[in-house]
Amino acid sequence: xxxxxxxxxxxxxxxxxxxxxxxxxxxxxxxxxxxxxxxxxxxxxxxxxxxxxxxxxxxxxxxxxxxxxxxxxxxxxxxxxxxxxxxxxxxxxxxxxxxxxxxxxxxxxxxxxxxxxxxxxxxxxxxxxxxxxxxxxxxxxxxxxxxxxxxxxxxxxxxxxxxxxxxxxxxxxxxxxxxxxxxxxxxxxxxxxxxxxxxxxxxxxxxxxxxxxxxxxxxxxxxx
Numbered sequence: 001x002x003x004x005x006x007x008x009x010x011x012x013x014x015x016x017x018x019x020x021x022x023x024x025x026x027x028x029x030x031x032x033x034x035x036x037x038x039x040x041x042x043x044x045x046x047x048x049x050x051x052x053x054x055x056x057x058x059x060x061x062x063x064x065x066x067x068x069x070x071x072x073x074x075x076x077x078x079x080x081x082x083x084x085x086x087x088x089x090x091x092x093x094x095x096x097x098x099x100x101x102x103x104x105x106x107x108x109x110x111x112x113x114x115x116x117x118x119x120x121x122x123x124x125x126x127x128x129x130x131x132x133x134x135x136x137x138x139x140x141x142x143x144x145x146x147x148x149x150x151x152x153x154x155x156x157x158x159x160x161x162x163x164x165x166x167x168x169x170x171x172x173x174x175x176x177x178x179x180x181x182x183x184x185x186x187x188x189x190x191x192x193x194x195x196x197x198x199x200x201x202x203x204x205x206x207x208x209x210x211x212x213x214x215x216x217x218x219x220x221x222x223x224x
Contacts, residue, residue, distance in 0.1 A: 012024060012028040012029070012031045012032050012043075012044065013032055015028065016028075016032065026047075026051060026056070026057040027044055027047040027048045027051055028044065028047070029057075030047035030050065030051065030057065030060065031043040031044040031046070031047040033078075033081075033082070033085075034046060034047055034050075034073065034078070037073070038072065038073050041073075046072070046073045049072065049073070050071055050072075050073065050074065053071055054071070058119075061082070061086060061119075062119045065079050068082075089115070090115060090116060093111070093112045093115055093116075109128060109170055109206075109208070110208065110215050110217070112139075113126075113128075113172045113208050113210055113215065114210055114213070114215055116139070117172060117173070117174040117210040118174060118210050118211070118212060118213065120174050120176060121176055122144060122145055122146055122150075122176060123144075123145040123146065123150040123173060123174060123175070123176060124141050124143070124144050124145070124150065124173060124174055125141070125142055125143040125145075125150050125152050125171070125172075125173040126139065126140060126141045126142065126171070126172050126173065127139070127140050127142060127157070127160065127169050127170070127171055127172075128169065128170040128172070129160070129161065129164040129166040129168075129169055130166060130167060130168040130169060130170070130205070131165075131166070131167055131168075132167035132168070134168060134205070137164050137165070137166055138164050140160060140164075142156060142157065142160060143156075150173065152189050152193070154192050154193050154195075154196035154197075155196070157193055157196065157197065158196050158197060158199075158200055158202075161197060161200060161202045162200060166202055167201075167202060167203065168202060168203040168204070168205050169197065169202055169203070169204055169205065170204075170205050170206045170207070170208070171190065171193065171204065171206070171207040171208070172207065172208040172209075172210060173186075173207075173208075173209060173210065174209075174210040174211070175209060175210065175211050177211075178211050178212030179211050179212075180209045180210060180211030180212075180214045180215055180216045181209070181211075181216060182207075182209050182216055182218065182221075182223070186207070186209060187223065190204070190207045190218060190223070190224070194224070204224060205219065205224075206218055206219040206224065207219075207223075207224070
C-alpha cells in the first residue's frame with residue numbers, strides 16, 4: 001500500500017506536522033527526505049532498507065558518494081541534496097554559537113564541535129577564536145592530518161590569532177578512532193600552544209578531544 005493510502009495520522013509528513021519531528025522514527029524522517037519509493041516499496045519501506053544496509057542513520061549521513069549512490073533508491077541528486085542539508089545544519093549551529101551568550105562553560109561549544117569534527121576520517125585541528133568577552137569571532141580548521149594524527153605548528157596558530165584579533169581561543173581536534181581520551185602528544189602540544197599564545201596575550205580556555213559521540217574537555221579534567 002502506498003503511503004498516500006495510509007490513515008493520515010500515520011503518514012510521516014502529516015505526523016511531523018501534527019506532532020513535531022522528534023515524534024518520528026529514523027525511518028520516517030528518511031522517508032520524508034526520499035519523498036518517493038521504488039517499484040514494490042513505499043518510501044518508508046525503502047528508508048528501512050537503506051538504514052539496514054548502512055547500519056543506521058549515521059551510516060547513511062556519513063556515507064561517501066560512491067557507497068551512497070550504489071544503494072537502491074539513491075543517486076547523485078539525492079547525495080547532493082543530503083550534503084546541502086548537512087552543511088546547512090552545520091552552518092546553523094555555527095551561527096547559533098556566534099549569536100549566543102559569551103562562552104564561559106565548556107558545555108556551550110561541545111555540541112557544535114562534536115557536529116563539526118566527529119565524522120572526519122582523518123584528524124583535524126581547529127580553533128574557536130573569541131573576543132575579550134568570550135564571544136565567537138570565527139571557527140577555523142587549521143590543520144588536517146591522517147587517520148592517526150595531524151601536525152600542529154604553534155607559529156601558524158599565533159599568526160591566525162593575530163589575524164582574527166582574538167583575545168582567547170578554544171582548541172579542538174578529533175580522534176578518528178572514536179576514543180576521545182587525550183594522548184601524551186595532545187597534552188604536549190597544548191602546553192606549547194599556551195606558551196606561544198601567552199606571548200601575544202591570547203588565553204587558551206579549553207581544548208576538546210572529539211571522539212565517537214563523546215568529548216573530553218581539558219578544562220573539565222584540570223589539564224589546563
